[in-house]
Amino acid sequence: MLQVKRIREDKKTIVNGLRKRNWTARQIKILDDILKADDERRALQKQVDDLLAENKRLSAQIGQLMAQGKRDEAEQLKSQVATQKESIRQLEERSEAVKQHLESLLYTVPNCPHRSVPKGKSTEDNKVFRDWAKPFPTLPPDALAHWDLAKKYNLFDFELGVKLTGAGFPVYRGKGAKLQRALIQFFLEENIKAGYEEILPPHLVNEDTARGTGQLPDKEGQMYVCERDGLYLIPTAEVPVTNLLRDVIVPEKDLPVAYTAYTPCFRREAGAWGAHVRGLNRVHQFDKVEIVRIEHPDRSYKALMEMVRHVQRLMGKLELPYRILLLCGGDMGFTSAKTFDFEVWSGAQQRWLEVSSVSNFETFQSYRLQLRYRDADGKIHLAHTLNGSALALPRIVAALLENNQTPEGIRIPKALHKYTGFKMIS
RNA sequence: GGAGAGGUGCCGGAGUGGUCGAUCGGGCUUGACUCGAAAUCAAGUGUACUCUUACGGGUACCGUGGGUUCGAAUCCCACCCUCUCCGCCA
Numbered sequence: 001m002l003q004v005k006r007i008r009e010d011k012k013t014i015v016n017g018l019r020k021r022n023w024t025a026r027q028i029k030i031l032d033d034i035l036k037a038d039d040e041r042r043a044l045q046k047q048v049d050d051l052l053a054e055n056k057r058l059s060a061q062i063g064q065l066m067a068q069g070k071r072d073e074a075e076q077l078k079s080q081v082a083t084q085k086e087s088i089r090q091l092e093e094r095s096e097a098v099k100q101h102l103e104s105l106l107y108t109v110p111n112c113p114h115r116s117v118p119k120g121k122s123t124e125d126n127k128v129f130r131d132w133a134k135p136f137p138t139l140p141p142d143a144l145a146h147w148d149l150a151k152k153y154n155l156f157d158f159e160l161g162v163k164l165t166g167a168g169f170p171v172y173r174g175k176g177a178k179l180q181r182a183l184i185q186f187f188l189e190e191n192i193k194a195g196y197e198e199i200l201p202p203h204l205v206n207e208d209t210a211r212g213t214g215q216l217p218d219k220e221g222q223m224y225v226c227e228r229d230g231l232y233l234i235p236t237a238e239v240p241v242t243n244l245l246r247d248v249i250v251p252e253k254d255l256p257v258a259y260t261a262y263t264p265c266f267r268r269e270a271g272a273w274g275a276h277v278r279g280l281n282r283v284h285q286f287d288k289v290e291i292v293r294i295e296h297p298d299r300s301y302k303a304l305m306e307m308v309r310h311v312q313r314l315m316g317k318l319e320l321p322y323r324i325l326l327l328c329g330g331d332m333g334f335t336s337a338k339t340f341d342f343e344v345w346s347g348a349q350q351r352w353l354e355v356s357s358v359s360n361f362e363t364f365q366s367y368r369l370q371l372r373y374r375d376a377d378g379k380i381h382l383a384h385t386l387n388g389s390a391l392a393l394p395r396i397v398a399a400l401l402e403n404n405q406t407p408e409g410i411r412i413p414k415a416l417h418k419y420t421g422f423k424m425i426s
Numbered sequence: 427g428g429a430g431a432g433g434u435g436c437c438g439g440a441g442u443g444g445u446c447g448a449u450c451g452g453g454c455u456u457g458a459c460u461c462g463a464a465a466u467c468a469a470g471u472g473u474a475c476u477c478u479u480a481c482g483g484g485u486a487c488c489g490u491g492g493g494u495u496c497g498a499a500u501c502c503c504a505c506c507c508u509c510u511c512c513g514c515c516a
Binding site: 042056058059060061067078079081370380 | 476
């Protein structure tokens with residue numbers, strides 16, 4: 001959520017940002033509605049506060065009069081206070097309504113893209129930040145897609161998943177299962193080496209937590225809900241891990257905070273279409289290792305690049321062809337100020353698959369989380385939050401299987417050998 | 427699931443209707459003393475919203491939400507959470 005203060009003080013920047021997100025002049029008018037609602041809120045607040053102060057003063061007087069035994073005077077004041085109480089109640093009601101209106105308006109405004117974010121309407125306008133310079137692996141014309149390879153080598157089974165749960169819940173088995181475990185282990189170890197503290201959080205969260213990272217109130221439909229207990233299955237480790245610092249004021253010297261976490265991710269995911277969602281390309285439950293950082297605003301963009309480089313190293317070690325995209329305003333997530341996407345080349349599907357998204361949210365998340373730091377002067381400021389996948393498994397697995405298929409079997413990249421215990425799937 | 431105890435500031439812990447945003451102790455910060463440290467002494471030490479050019483004010487917050495009252499941390503109701511014991515269980 002954007003701060004009203006920022007809209008008031010730096011409206012021009014916000015307007016430009018929203019244009020980058022292809023907001024029309026008419027849509028942008030909402031900023032004026034927000035400022036108007038905020039003016040109203042402040043005026044009402046002043047009125048209420050003044051009346052409350054007056055009442056407080058009178059009540060103290062009543063106490064004194066009672067102590068002095070001046071009952072009649074006290075009674076007189078009592079009725080005066082009682083009258084005011086009614087007008088306070090009415091004002092408070094209005095004030096509450098205005099606040100809610102203001103908040104509902106704010107919820108509709110996405111984060112303001114960083115000035116380096118390119119304009120653009122869709123995925124086609126994303127800038128290739130770093131392309132794959134080397135040739136793609138050459139596969140025989142009869143190369144199999146990962147879903148066929150999975151059948152051939154008995155790595156995972158979608159039908160069994162349907163039997164147990166439903167579509168989009170694969171059952172991994174044998175070397176397929178072990179490959180999952182190896183990847184998770186590999187990612188975690190690499191992240192820990194890079195200075196991230198490992199967190200193993202709960203996989204279900206309460207409403208406050210879901211609200212903290214913005215899953216609620218809008219994106220309720222994308223999560224699985226345990227209604228009876230008021231709990232939500234996490235769509236990403238970002239949710240519990242970022243919330244670790246909800247309502248916390250971190251001393252400046254403790255920044256940056258860096259976490260990594262493996263969790264399964266649960267996504268209800270509305271749309272499903274054609275071959276693009278076949279196999280592991282899109283599932284309801286998948287495994288992901290996430291990295292999260294809490295940064296000083298002055299160095300959050302430096303941190304973003306550090307995270308990008310870190311993910312690059314992971315991709316390199318996996319020996320997979322990849323490219324990095326700088327997302328354009330139109331393709332960026334609602335909460336992000338700047339996002340880099342990592343895509344891996346799938347040789348058999350002949351297309352790029354998104355495997356990681358690394359973003360700086362600036363204060364968009366921390367405002368709602370009330371995640372702040374205290375500087376050397378004791379002043380309190382919102383921290384910047386960043387996160388990225390390092391990495392999401394399914395499409396990595398898809399690319400790994402497809403690109404590395406040989407007549408003898410599927411070759412496992414060297415970096416994984418010590419975790420898999422095997423060098424080939426055959 | 428049953429019984430009991432309890433939820434107050436960074437921590438411990440007072441406070442059972444009026445001047446309590448909250449005694450006190452610890453911690454932390456600053457200053458004094460010291461070559462330095464410890465000890466000691468002194469001062470300071472919540473957050474949000476809001477008014478003011480500023481100095482400095484105002485309001486709210488004692489688990490959450492309601493209620494009683496001129497006035498609530500304090501009384502009443504509901505809910506949530508934590509701890510102890512019992513039951514069940516990996």
